[in-house]
Amino acid sequence: MSVLKRKRESEKAEKAARKREMRAMEKEMGITKEKETGEASQEDLEAYGILPPVDEEEEEEA
Known part of the structure; x- marks a missing residue:
């Protein structure tokens, strides 16, 4: 036991x-680490398939 x-x-x-x-x-x-906010970014949501990818052209128009 003591060995373990x-x-x-x-x-x-x-x-x-x-x-x-x-x-x-x-x-x-x-090197500095970024602090985690705990919030998902737009890229994270798109990567998980929760939101459809937004085209850059559509973003510029909005």
């Missing part, structure tokens, strides 16, 4: 280390 617990703990520690490395790399390169 140590394995879980080591995996958790490795995941945290990878996350820290990614944050440091992003900070070093100047």
Whole structure:
């Protein structure tokens, strides 16, 4: 049982280390992540087939 617990703990520690490395790399390169708003964009809705694709010509006329 303790072997499994140590394995879980080591995996958790490795995941945290990878996350820290990614944050440091992003900070070093100047990459900023966009915050998620939780709202679907027009492109998202079209991709899921919820809304029909809108032609660019129709958008300009409206």
